[in-house]
Amino acid sequence: MALSEQEIIRRQSLEELRKLGIDPYPADKFEVNVTAKEIQENYPKDNSLYQDISIAGRIMQRRIMGAASFTEIQDSTGRIQLYFKRDEICPEDDKTLYNVVFKRLLDIGDIIGVKGYVFITKMGEVTIHVKEFKILSKSLRVLPIVKEKDDKVFDAFSDPELRYRQRYLDLIVNPEVRDAFVKRTVMINTMRSFLNERGYLEVETPILQPLYGGAAARPFKTHHNTLDMTLYLRIANELYLKRLIVGGFDGVYEFSKDFRNEGMDRFHNPEFTQVELYVAYKDYEWMMDLVEEMIEKVALDMHGTTKVRVGDNLIDFKRPWKRYTMYEAIEEFTGHDISQMNEEQLVDVATKVGVKVDESMGKGKLIDEIFGETVESKLIQPTFITDYPVEMSPLAKKHRTKEGLVERFEAIVNGKEICNAFSELNDPIDQRQRFEAQLELGKRGDEESMVLDEDFLRALEYGMPPTAGLGIGIDRLAMIMTNSPSIQDVLFFPQMRPEKKQVEASDEDFMKLGIPKEWIPVIRQKGFNTVDELKQANPNKLFNDLNGMRKKLKLDIPALKIEEVKKWIE
RNA sequence: GAUUCCGUAGCUCAGCCGGUAGAGCAACGGCCUUUUAAGCCGUGGGUCCUGGGUUCGAAUCCCAGCGGGAUCACCA
Numbered sequence A: 001m002a003l004s005e006q007e008i009i010r011r012q013s014l015e016e017l018r019k020l021g022i023d024p025y026p027a028d029k030f031e032v033n034v035t036a037k038e039i040q041e042n043y044p045k046d047n048s049l050y051q052d053i054s055i056a057g058r059i060m061q062r063r064i065m066g067a068a069s070f071t072e073i074q075d076s077t078g079r080i081q082l083y084f085k086r087d088e089i090c091p092e093d094d095k096t097l098y099n100v101v102f103k104r105l106l107d108i109g110d111i112i113g114v115k116g117y118v119f120i121t122k123m124g125e126v127t128i129h130v131k132e133f134k135i136l137s138k139s140l141r142v143l144p145i146v147k148e149k150d151d152k153v154f155d156a157f158s159d160p161e162l163r164y165r166q167r168y169l170d171l172i173v174n175p176e177v178r179d180a181f182v183k184r185t186v187m188i189n190t191m192r193s194f195l196n197e198r199g200y201l202e203v204e205t206p207i208l209q210p211l212y213g214g215a216a217a218r219p220f221k222t223h224h225n226t227l228d229m230t231l232y233l234r235i236a237n238e239l240y241l242k243r244l245i246v247g248g249f250d251g252v253y254e255f256s257k258d259f260r261n262e263g264m265d266r267f268h269n270p271e272f273t274q275v276e277l278y279v280a281y282k283d284y285e286w287m288m289d290l291v292e293e294m295i296e297k298v299a300l301d302m303h304g305t306t307k308v309r310v311g312d313n314l315i316d317f318k319r320p321w322k323r324y325t326m327y328e329a330i331e332e333f334t335g336h337d338i339s340q341m342n343e344e345q346l347v348d349v350a351t352k353v354g355v356k357v358d359e360s361m362g363k364g365k366l367i368d369e370i371f372g373e374t375v376e377s378k379l380i381q382p383t384f385i386t387d388y389p390v391e392m393s394p395l396a397k398k399h400r401t402k403e404g405l406v407e408r409f410e411a412i413v414n415g416k417e418i419c420n421a422f423s424e425l426n427d428p429i430d431q432r433q434r435f436e437a438q439l440e441l442g443k444r445g446d447e448e449s450m451v452l453d454e455d456f457l458r459a460l461e462y463g464m465p466p467t468a469g470l471g472i473g474i475d476r477l478a479m480i481m482t483n484s485p486s487i488q489d490v491l492f493f494p495q496m497r498p499e500k501k502q503v504e505a506s507d508e509d510f511m512k513l514g515i516p517k518e519w520i521p522v523i524r525q526k527g528f529n530t531v532d533e534l535k536q537a538n539p540n541k542l543f544n545d546l547n548g549m550r551k552k553l554k555l556d557i558p559a560l561k562i563e564e565v566k567k568w569i570e
Numbered sequence B: 001g002a003u004u005c006c007g008u009a010g011c012u013c014a015g016c017c018g019g020u021a022g023a024g025c026a027a028c029g030g031c032c033u034u035u036u037a038a039g040c041c042g043u044g045g046g047u048c049c050u051g052g053g054u055u056c057g058a059a060u061c062c063c064a065g066c067g068g069g070a071u072c073a074c075c076a
Helices: A005-019 A036-042 A094-104 A158-164 A169-173 A175-197 A238-246 A286-305 A326-334 A343-353 A363-374 A428-444 A454-462 A474-481 A507-512 A517-525 A531-535 A539-552 A562-570
Strands: A053-063 A068-075 A077-085 A111-120 A126-137 A146-151 A152-154 A223-226 A229-233 A252-258 A271-280 A307-310 A313-316 A321-326 A383-389 A405-413 A416-423 A468-471
Touching: A005 A094, A005 A416, A005 A539, A036 A068, A036 A077, A036 A126, A053 A077, A053 A126, A068 A454, A077 A111, A111 A175, A158 A169, A169 A175, A175 A252, A175 A271, A175 A286, A175 A474, A238 A252, A238 A271, A238 A454, A238 A468, A271 A286, A271 A474, A286 A307, A286 A383, A286 A405, A286 A474, A307 A474, A321 A326, A321 A474, A326 A363, A326 A383, A343 A363, A416 A474, A428 A454, A507 A517
Parallel strands: A077 A126, A321 A383
Antiparallel strands: A053 A068, A053 A111, A068 A077, A111 A126, A146 A152, A223 A229, A252 A271, A271 A468, A307 A313, A383 A405, A405 A416, A416 A468
C-alpha cells in the first residue's frame, strides 16, 4: 500500500528517534499512579494533591509556542492538559529533547508517559507541569482530529463505515461511544448480580448444536469434519437450559450469543446476545414481577433514575408496568374484539388493518400480525402483553383458563419487544403435538418453523417441574438504555461485508520484468499494483506518464527511454 | 432481497449547468515562555470508489459493479 505523505513523515520520525537512542516501543512497564479523571475531580478541591505524579496517555492535541507548549493527553478516564517548558525538559545546554524530540518527532496519536506536578493555568485549566516524559508508543497513522468548543464539535469523525470497521479509532476519538459500551457492561453486571443474589446458577450450553431449536428463525449451518456431520449455530439456548431444569437445578441462566441467518438492519445483527433464565416451580405471572424489578434496577444502576431518555421519548421503568392481554390491546387500539373470531374473520380484520395476508398464515400468525401492525409501535412506556395464541408459541404452556391461548408475555418498550417469557410447557405429550404442528407449518411454507427435538422430548418425559422461562434481548435493551438508534452502536464489531483486499505485486515481481528499483514507487503511484495491470498498459502512455511523474516529483533519476518501457511489458 | 441517497486530501466537507480540483483542521518550514476548536506568515499533499460509455475534453452526464447509510420485507 502506498503511504501518504504524513505516514512517510511519521516513519521518518520513528527512525530519527531510534538514531537518537530512543526506543519508540520500549518494553519496560511505565508506572502510572493517577488518572486524568482523578486529577480533574480532586485537584480543584485540594491544591496540595498530585505534586508528584506519573501518568500515561495518548496525545490528542498540541499547541506549541516557542519554548513552551500545551499538549492534551487522553487516558482511559478522560483528558488532561500537559504543560511543557523547554528549559525544564532540558535544563542543560542541549535542547534536543524539547526542540527535536518533543516538538518535531512527537505527533498527535503517540502514547507517552509523563512525570510532574499539577497546577492551574491562568486560563483556569487543571494542567500537569511536565518534568520528564517518555515515549511509550509511536503512532504511524494519522488520527482523525475532532475538536470541540462550547459543546460544539468540529470535524466530527462520523462516517459510519469507518467508525464500525475501525472501532478502535471510533473509541479513541468519540468519548460518547466508549460511554455507551461501558454502560452496556454496567447493564449486564446489574442483571448478573441480580440473578446471582437470587441463587440462580450461571451456566454454559452448546453453541454448536446438531438440531437448532428454541426459537423461530433460520440458522447458520456448519460442518464438523471428524464427525462428518452438519452442525448449526444456536438460534437460542432454551431447550438446553430446560434440560438442566429437568436435571434438578432450580434456577439457571445464561448470557448467550445467538446466531440467526436473516436480514440485517438497525435492529438486527446476525449474532446477538440474549439472557435466558429458567426457574422451577414458578409461572409467568411471577416472572413478570421479576422482569419489572430487574429492569427497574438496571435503569437505576445505569442512570440513577428510572426515567431514561430514548430519542424523543422519556421512558419510565418504575414499577408496576402496564399489563394488557393481547386481545385487550388489539381491541383498545383497533376497536376490534377478535377474541372469539375464526380464521376467516381474522383474515378480514387483518386485511382491514393493512396486513398482507398469505396462504401460509394460521390463526395465530394472523393475530400476531394484527398486533404487530396496530399495537406494538404505539407502546412506548414499558408494557406487558400477555396470553398469546397457542400456534405462535410451541414451547409455552396452555393457559390455565383461556382456550386457545398460552401463558406467555412480552415486554414492549419504545415500540419494540425487549423480552419474551412463558410458563414453560412441561407436558411431554402436548409438546410432541406442538412440534408436530410446527412440522405442518413447515410444510405450508414457513421457513422458520421449529424442528422436532427427540432428546428434548425424552427429557420432558422424565418430568420437568413447572417452570417459568424468560429471554431478554440484551442488544435491544442496551439500545434503549443508552439511547442508541442503531444496534451497531451497542456492538463493538457489528457485522460488515469484508473490506476489499487489493492484490499487489511485490517489488521483486516488478524487478523481474527488468524495472529499476527506483522506478517501482513511481509505478505504484501511477496506480499499477499488479504485473498484469502494467502489461495491459499502452507502452507510449506508460512511458509518458512515468516520465511525467519523474518531473512532477523532481526525482533525481535518469529519465526512461521508450525502448526500456516496451521491454518491461512485452 | 427491494427502493432510495451517498462515496473528492489523514478527518469534515465544497466544487457536480462538462474545460484534468478547493477550504478548515491535520502535516511540513518560520514567529510566538500559561495557550484554549490558540494565533500569524509560507509550503506540500489527491487512481475525485472501480470499470465501461458519451465527448475534442468527465470529479461533474449515462450504464454496470463494489462499499456504506436510511426505509421496507424476514426477524430479536
